[in-house]
Amino acid sequence: xxxxxxxxxxxxxxxxxxxxxxxxxxxxxxxxxxxxxxxxxxxxxxxxxxxxxxxxxxxxxxxxxxxxxxxxxxxxxxxxxxxxxxxxxxxxxxxxxxxxxxxxxxxxxxxxxxxxxxxxxxxxxxxxxxxxxxxxxxxxxxxxxxxxxxxxxxxxxxxxxxxxxxxxxxxxxxxxxxxxxxxxxxxxxxxxxxxxxxxxxxxxxxxxxxxxxxxxxxxxxxxxxxxxxxxxxxxxxxxxxxxxxxxxxxxxxxxxxxxxxxxxxxxxxxxxxxxxxxxxxxxxxxxxxxxxxxxxxxxxxxxxxxxxxxxxxxxxxxxxxxxxxxxxxxxxxxxxxxxxxxxxxxxxxxxxxxxxxxxxxxxxxxxxxxxxxxxxxxxxxxxxxxxxxxxxxxxxxxxxxxxxxxxxxxxxxxxxxxxxxxxxxxxx
Ligand code: AMP
Ligand code: GLY
Numbered sequence: 483x484x485x486x487x488x489x490x491x492x493x494x495x496x497x498x499x500x501x502x503x504x505x506x507x508x509x510x511x512x513x514x515x516x517x518x519x520x521x522x523x524x525x526x527x528x529x530x531x532x533x534x535x536x537x538x539x540x541x542x543x544x545x546x547x548x549x550x551x552x553x554x555x556x557x558x559x560x561x562x563x564x565x566x567x568x569x570x571x572x573x574x575x576x577x578x579x580x581x582x583x584x585x586x587x588x589x590x591x592x593x594x595x596x597x598x599x600x601x602x603x604x605x606x607x608x609x610x611x612x613x614x615x616x617x618x619x620x621x622x623x624x625x626x627x628x629x630x631x632x633x634x635x636x637x638x639x640x641x642x643x644x645x646x647x648x649x650x651x652x653x654x655x656x657x658x659x660x661x662x663x664x665x666x667x668x669x670x671x672x673x674x675x676x677x678x679x680x681x682x683x684x685x686x687x688x689x690x691x692x693x694x695x696x697x698x699x700x701x702x703x704x705x706x707x708x709x710x711x712x713x714x715x716x717x718x719x720x721x722x723x724x725x726x727x728x729x730x731x732x733x734x735x736x737x738x739x740x741x742x743x744x745x746x747x748x749x750x751x752x753x754x755x756x757x758x759x760x761x762x763x764x765x766x767x768x769x770x771x772x773x774x775x776x777x778x779x780x781x782x783x784x785x786x787x788x789x790x791x792x793x794x795x796x797x798x799x800x801x802x803x804x805x806x807x808x809x810x811x812x813x814x815x816x817x818x819x820x821x822x823x824x825x826x827x828x829x830x831x832x833x834x835x836x837x838x839x840x841x842x843x844x845x846x847x848x849x850x851x852x853x854x855x856x857x858x859x860x861x862x863x864x865x866x867x868x869x870x871x872x873x874x875x876x877x878x879x880x881x882x883x884x885x886x887x888x889x890x891x892x893x894x895x896x897x898x899x900x901x902x903x904x905x906x907x908x909x910x
Contacts, residue, residue, distance in 0.1 A: 483789060486540055487512045487519070488530060488560070489551025492816075492849035492868045493774035496781040497549055498522050499847070504789040511543060517859050518848025530555050533563035540569055547793050548572070550750070553631070553771050557583045561749065570796035572682075573750035574770050578741060581748075582770045585667045586629045592765060595740040597733050599765040600625070602669035608654050614668040615646035622646070623671040628653055630662030635708065635823075639671060674759040675908070676766065677718045678776055679726065681734055681754070682791060684800040685747030688734045689791060692783060693721035694776040695904060700823060702900045709823040710865060713901030715813045715876065716779035719908040720758060729754060729763055737768070749795060778847045778868040779814040813879040813902035814870040815887050819850070820894025822864035829854070830861045830893040837889040843872045843879075844886035861892055876905040 483506055487498045495518035502510045502522040510523030513536070519525055526543070529535045536555065540548050548564060550556055550573040557579045564571035573579075580587040586604045591597075603619065605611035615624050626649040628636030636659050640646035646668075653663030677695055681688040694716040700706040733754055741748040753769035753776075772780075785805035794800045819826040828850075838846050847870065850863020867890065871883030880902035887897060 483507055483546040483793065484509045484511070484544060485789060486543065486545040486548045487515075487551060488528070488536065488548065488555055490514045490516045490519070491551065491774055492518075492847045492865065493772050493777040494551040495519050495522075495847040495849070496777040497551065497772070499845070500781040500784060501549070501789050503786075505786050507789045511545065513539060516848045517851050517853050518846075531558060533558055533560040536560050537563050537567055537569065540564070546570065547789065547796060549792060551771060553579060553582050553769065556750075556770055570793060572792050572796050574748050575746055577744075577746050578748050578750075579770045581737075581768045583631055584629055585627050585767065586665055588768055589667055589669075591740060595736040597736050597765055598762060600669040600672050602667055604629075605666045605668060606664075608650070611650045611654060611666050611668060612647060615640065615643060615650055617643055620668065620670040625669045625671050626650055626653070627667040627669070628659040628663040629665035629667060630659070632659040632662045633710075635659070636662060637708070672757045672759050672764055672766070674757045675720055677720050677756045677758060678773055679721065679729055679754045679756060680772060680776070680780060681752045682795045682800070683738060683748050683750060683752050684795045684798050685742070685749055686738060686798070687800050688730070688738060688752065689795070689800050689803075690726060690730070691751075692716055692780040693718040693726075694773065694779050695720075696773065696776060697898060697901055700818075700898075702898050707823055709818070711773065711775045711816065712818065712898045713813070713815045713868075714773070714775045714779040715879070715902045715905045716776065716783060716811065719905055725758070725763060729756065733763070733765060774849070775814050775816050775865075775868045778870050779812045782812050782845060782870060782872055783810060810872050810874060811876055811879050811905070812870050812872045813876065813883045813905070814847075814868045815883050815897055815901045816849070816865050817867045817869065817887065817890060817892075817895055817897045818865050819861050819863065820896060822896070826850075826864035827894055828860070828862050832859045832861060832866070832890065832892045834889040834891055835859060838869060838886040841882065841886045841889060843882040845870045845872070846886065846890075866892070866895075876902050876909065
């Protein structure tokens with residue numbers, strides 16, 4: 483089968499790389515892709531904001547299956563457009579994408595379907611938001627979230643009333659997140675380790691693809707501002723069979739049933755971001771796509787049959803099972819540009835990519851890279867590469883990943899030195 487992957491980051495490189503190895507895949511196209519995806523298939527230009535343009539590309543190229551990387555094309559209705567045209571696609575409808583794209587919608591959905599999550603209030607005006615952060619309902623710290631997509635920066639954990647009020651005013655008065663912050667979700671602050679679980683859905687049932695733990699803060703020891711993710715390991719040692727059964731029953735099942743009841747069955751990836759609290763797992767948020775960098779950590783662990791599984795999810799009636807994988811684990815370290823996450827530089831020449839790829843048990847995925855007019859691979863964004871190490875233990879996977887990292891250099895390169903450390907602590 484011929485597969486089209488939409489997007490151009492590390493997640494898409496990992497998806498394309500995994501699909502290219504599948505026995506049922508003849509060719510992988512990525513649109514727009516990056517220099518990493520160009521090495522495993524063919525890159526094609528596309529306007530990701532236009533569902534019609536994407537459909538036209540898939541028809542012209544006789545694509546059998548389209549896999550959507552980022553959420554934005556889903557929010558714009560690319561899956562609706564494909565389904566109306568009878569073309570298989572992995573991803574939910576535009577309405578289904580609201581589970582990620584509107585936090586207020588997601589919280590209301592969870593409340594309606596009794597899915598465990600933090601207590602919350604949805605506020606549409608300044609007065610109600612200021613009242614919600616007074617401490618009366620949720621105490622402190624309190625969490626202030628922009629309703630819409632804010633590039634991972636829309637969440638403030640406010641230690642006291644003054645901080646919470648400042649976050650409310652920044653969003654609602656100063657419009658720091660534009661229209662995404664016109665509505666706020668205020669919620670109680672949960673505590674516990676965070677685990678991400680990934681499922682593939684076909685409208686009725688879900689297949690567990692794996693688990694991972696992200697590292698959102700920029701600096702070692704989880705310090706500094708939040709980023710899109712500075713590294714991940716997989717699977718999470720905290721994701722016991724018992725926990726996964728609990729998540730399937732209390733969270734994923736109700737998501738599927740709720741969408742069916744609403745007349746809009748849920749298809750595609752479901753990324754459940756969990757906090758393991760003393761009262762059991764609670765949902766921090768849902769995403770309607772795979773995570774980045776979690777995909778880079780999870781893809782190397784999937785066995786053959788992934789493409790068929792994706793096709794089943796698009797067609798309904800998940801029946802394929804992945805061929806058993808071995809028990810390896812992975813650690814993926816993100817290499818970022820100077821200034822990230824506040825700003826980022828571009829155009830710095832990246833050295834050592836081939837040397838890193840030659841290190842045993844190491845795979846290098848491209849995120850923000852491009853080929854310059856002299857044929858060199860240069861940086862092109864905040865998160866540049868994810869170097870993934872694999873092995874039978876987290877010690878081995880970590881040392882492989884960092885041996886790979888040591889081979890690579892570019893001006894201003896920054897990365898965390900402690901990715902995977904948490905897995906070692908969780909096991910001991
Ligand atoms: P989100 O964009 O919703 O994933 O939130 C970003 C990060 O904020 C999460 O990864 C959590 O670390 C933190 N967070 C979000 N909601 C809560 C909450 N209710 N309690 C504690 N931490 C939270
Ligand atoms: N790594 C977090 C995300 O993909 O949303």
